[in-house]
Amino acid sequence: DTGVSQNPRHKITKRGQNVTFRCDPISEHNRLYWYRQTLGQGPEFLTYFQNEAQLEKSRLLSDRFSAERPKGSFSTLEIQRTEQGDSAMYLCASSLAVSNNEQFFGPGTRLTVL
């Protein structure tokens, strides 16, 4: 257990539905990252926050994706109008904003879109 938790661990949904995932980082960590991982690939960056500010978004993050970290603590990632191509493992990581910071990853949320 790294101290980063994600809920739910698994989500099955039908195409076109909206889904929301939650990440609770290590409490003193001001940086929070979202990654997506498909089978056989390494994780790909989606977006990250410093405190409540969203500092960077990947080109992978289409308009259907939105992430928030309202109080600089937990974060949510919402996918609207899900597509089968959204099926993946969604990983959250947190860290301190210092050089060579170690990122601590949660166990991920596995999304299956039918």
Next chain:
Amino acid sequence: DAKTTQPNSMESNEEEPVHLPCNHSTISGTDYIHWYRQLPSQGPEYVIHGLTSNVNNRMASLAIAEDRKSSTLILHRATLRDAAVYYCILRDIESSGNTPLVFGKGTRLSVIA
């Protein structure tokens, strides 16, 4: 971040040392070499990082070539719990506190009992 090249897979016998190579021929002077690993059904976890000198910690050792164009992660005695995908990642020191990790496909290590 500069690109790294790793073998797709490697196999080791339990309790034997394992040397996982990584090539990074375009590394810059300010790039640190980081290693993460991902156990089955888990998120990645940090293993070790270094700049020029060899590094040791409780999990592994990192041997860095003198020209820094390659490095090797060394597991001194592989156990079944070391079976994982190992990722070699370069991070620029000036931006490493601000940027996400850039993962390749990594090396899938299998450990045989």
